[in-house]
Amino acid sequence: MIGAAWxxxxxxxxxxxxxxxxxxxxxxxxVLLGPLVLVLLSTLVAGIEERAESREIVVAGIAHxxxxxxxxxxxxxxxxxxxxxxxxxxxxxxxxxxxxxVPEGFEADLVRGDAPRLELVLSSANPRAQAAxxxxxxxxxxxxxxxxxxxxxxxxxxxxxxxxxxxxxxxLASPAARAAQWxxxxxxxxxxxxxxxxxxxxxxxxxxxxxxxxxxxxxxxxVSPMALVLGKWAAVAALAMFIALxxxxxxxxxxxxxxxxxxxxxxxxxxxxxxxxxxxLAPLAAALSALLMAIAIRCRSVKEAQAxxxxxxxxxxxxxxxxxxNQEGEAPWHLGVPALAQITLMGRVLKGEPIxxxxxxxxxxxxxxxxxxxxGFVARCLRGAALK
Amino acid sequence: xxxxxxxxxxxxxxSGRSARAVQAVDGLSWVAGDGCISGLLGPNGAxxxxxxxIVAGLVQADAGQVxxxxxxxxxxxxxxxxxxxxxxxxxxxxxxxxxxxxxxYYGRLQGLSEAAAEASAHSLAQTLQMLPLxxxxxxxxxxxxxxxxxxxxxxxxxxxxxxxxEPTNGLDVPATRALREALRRLRDEHGKCIVFSTHLMQEVExxxxxxxxxxxxxxxxxxxxxxxxxxxxxxxxxxxxxxxAFGGKSAETEAAG
Numbered sequence: 001m002i003g004a005a006w007x008x009x010x011x012x013x014x015x016x017x018x019x020x021x022x023x024x025x026x027x028x029x030x031v032l033l034g035p036l037v038l039v040l041l042s043t044l045v046a047g048i049e050e051r052a053e054s055r056e057i058v059v060a061g062i063a064h065x066x067x068x069x070x071x072x073x074x075x076x077x078x079x080x081x082x083x084x085x086x087x088x089x090x091x092x093x094x095x096x097x098x099x100x101x102v103p104e105g106f107e108a109d110l111v112r113g114d115a116p117r118l119e120l121v122l123s124s125a126n127p128r129a130q131a132a133x134x135x136x137x138x139x140x141x142x143x144x145x146x147x148x149x150x151x152x153x154x155x156x157x158x159x160x161x162x163x164x165x166x167x168x169x170x171x172l173a174s175p176a177a178r179a180a181q182w183x184x185x186x187x188x189x190x191x192x193x194x195x196x197x198x199x200x201x202x203x204x205x206x207x208x209x210x211x212x213x214x215x216x217x218x219x220x221x222x223v224s225p226m227a228l229v230l231g232k233w234a235a236v237a238a239l240a241m242f243i244a245l246x247x248x249x250x251x252x253x254x255x256x257x258x259x260x261x262x263x264x265x266x267x268x269x270x271x272x273x274x275x276x277x278x279x280x281l282a283p284l285a286a287a288l289s290a291l292l293m294a295i296a297i298r299c300r301s302v303k304e305a306q307a308x309x310x311x312x313x314x315x316x317x318x319x320x321x322x323x324x325x326n327q328e329g330e331a332p333w334h335l336g337v338p339a340l341a342q343i344t345l346m347g348r349v350l351k352g353e354p355i356x357x358x359x360x361x362x363x364x365x366x367x368x369x370x371x372x373x374x375x376g377f378v379a380r381c382l383r384g385a386a387l388k
Numbered sequence: 389x390x391x392x393x394x395x396x397x398x399x400x401x402x403s404g405r406s407a408r409a410v411q412a413v414d415g416l417s418w419v420a421g422d423g424c425i426s427g428l429l430g431p432n433g434a435x436x437x438x439x440x441x442i443v444a445g446l447v448q449a450d451a452g453q454v455x456x457x458x459x460x461x462x463x464x465x466x467x468x469x470x471x472x473x474x475x476x477x478x479x480x481x482x483x484x485x486x487x488x489x490x491x492x493y494y495g496r497l498q499g500l501s502e503a504a505a506e507a508s509a510h511s512l513a514q515t516l517q518m519l520p521l522x523x524x525x526x527x528x529x530x531x532x533x534x535x536x537x538x539x540x541x542x543x544x545x546x547x548x549x550x551x552x553x554e555p556t557n558g559l560d561v562p563a564t565r566a567l568r569e570a571l572r573r574l575r576d577e578h579g580k581c582i583v584f585s586t587h588l589m590q591e592v593e594x595x596x597x598x599x600x601x602x603x604x605x606x607x608x609x610x611x612x613x614x615x616x617x618x619x620x621x622x623x624x625x626x627x628x629x630x631x632x633a634f635g636g637k638s639a640e641t642e643a644a645g
Binding site: 003004007008011014015018019209212213214215216217218219220221222223224383386387 | 441444446447465466467469470472474475476477478479480481482483484485489493494496497498499538541542
């Protein structure tokens with residue numbers, strides 16, 4: 001049985017590796033896409049950072065407010081005059097800054113002690129301008145405080161009496177946990193790499209054999225159906241793990257390309273994390289391979305099997321969204337659901353959180369059960385499938 | 389030697405109300421001897437393929453017994469399969485593997501070592517005149533090239549019993565002749581038991597030592613071509629076959645000898 005399964009394994013692996021075009025598509029889509037998205041993301045973050053560092057603000061009518069102008073210049077900001085059509089520019093996102101509008105008579109109102117109104121123009125549909133708006137608001141708050149303190153001092157009141165309480169912020173998230181917000185993409189791409197690595201080979205070794213008419217002669221050999229199924233499954237799972245390994249390796253150089261220094265510092269994906277990912281993904285690769293084979297053995301052609309497998313592909317790609325939308329954090333049952341368990345645990349590896357022994361064992365046990373059930377089913381269906 | 393004893397098999401087609409039972413093989417007995425090419429002749433739907441699938445253990449019979457060199461196929465399927473080489477109706481190859489790899493794969497599944505399987509593949513390729521095909525991928529093979537590869541694959545473990553389901557389908561004249569020549573050599577030089585299913589009269593006349601005529605799942609007659617012609621009183625084997633298979637002779641008729 002072992003000898004026959006080994007022969008099947010070698011043949012299926014050789015067969016799959018000769019399918020260069022399919023292999024190339026899988027490698028390109030699942031191995032290059034992840035790092036590519038990561039680099040694009042880092043460019044976006046780097047852009048926001050650059051804007052945060054550039055000390056420029058856009059003002060319309062600064063001539064009406066010499067005191068404010070003095071304050072801004074003391075804070076080493078460069079004041080840019082807003083163009084006539086700044087509203088339109090904000091709307092179609094060509095302007096990446098919020099615009100401060102100073103009304104006429106601002107200075108006179110300020111001197112008189114009235115509270116003059118300033119207008120902060122932004123578009124919440126324009127994320128770059130929105131980031132700039134909060135910076136501008138903080139700046140104006142500083143100006144208002146300075147003015148208030150000057151007035152209090154003028155009247156002989158201690159500015160400290162204004163501060164009834166003091167608030168200090170303490171962020172509990174470690175740098176690694178903050179990085180994980182951006183890095184949730186990485187486990188998702190790994191998951192898809194495993195799935196797409198297994199998909200084609202799983203369909204080809206089952207529905208493909210039926211379509212070619214090679215299953216019936218195959219069963220005329222003195223080999224038990226289980227040995228055939230085991231060899232095929234091992235080849236499919238090995239291929240899925242190979243793609244996962246490539247995908248894992250591709251993220252290592254991928255992060256060197258990160259343009260944002262903050263993101264690069266926050267995104268922790270080293271050899272250790274990569275190895276842990278592979279350990280977590282191995283049972284999933286085994287389970288998905290068996291599941292895909294069980295789906296495909298019922299189908300007469302690869303095309304039909306692809307249609308049936310779409311449901312599984314969709315399910316696996318939607319599961320990560322559950323962790324994204326779920327505000328309540330992870331529940332224990334997440335670890336009992338294949339794919340969801342791996343996504344959850346990979347996320348924790350990235351956050352640098354510890355994983356207990358049972359948390360590794362539970363997904364492993366679920367996967368093992370699934371593999372046993374699916375392979376038993378495929379072996380039972382094999383003879384009937386050959387004849388229909 | 390292949391002995392078929394009182395084999396019967398029913399299939400149910402469709403489901404629910406439209407379900408219809410078909411008696412594919414109906415109490416058939418027959419012996420294919422060693423050193424002999426036995427022809428299995430019958431119109432479409434006569435049950436030839438089902439019978440051959442039962443012999444290969446792919447379909448289980450409802451009743452009866454099949455013995456391959458004395459081994460019961462139903463109870464010792466793997467031992468029996470090691471003694472049979474089957475070229476079935478479906479003869480798909482793996483297009484990304486070379487002809488040699490296709491043949492060696494089956495050799496490995498039959499329990500041969502890599503070297504033994506390769507040696508066997510080469511000697512079969514010589515017999516079937518397909519040596520230049522061996523290093524080529526089977527993708528884009530012609531019908532005849534595919535057939536030769538599938539035949540070599542079925543025979544790689546040098547089985548004593550050879551079952552061929554319509555092997556000349558789609559072959560051109562030279563390829564058919566080469567196949568016929570190869571089968572004769574296997575019979576005469578190696579004393580193999582060869583079973584050959586077809587619906588071509590010409591093939592049977594030229595090749596078969598013994599013929600089993602099947603219709604509606606039953607054996608309607610068996611014997612040599614000459615005996616069957618004598619039985620029906622026709623000079624022409626085709627007329628003889630038409631009378632046997634469609635001529636209302638439902639009772640099994642055993643020719644003398």
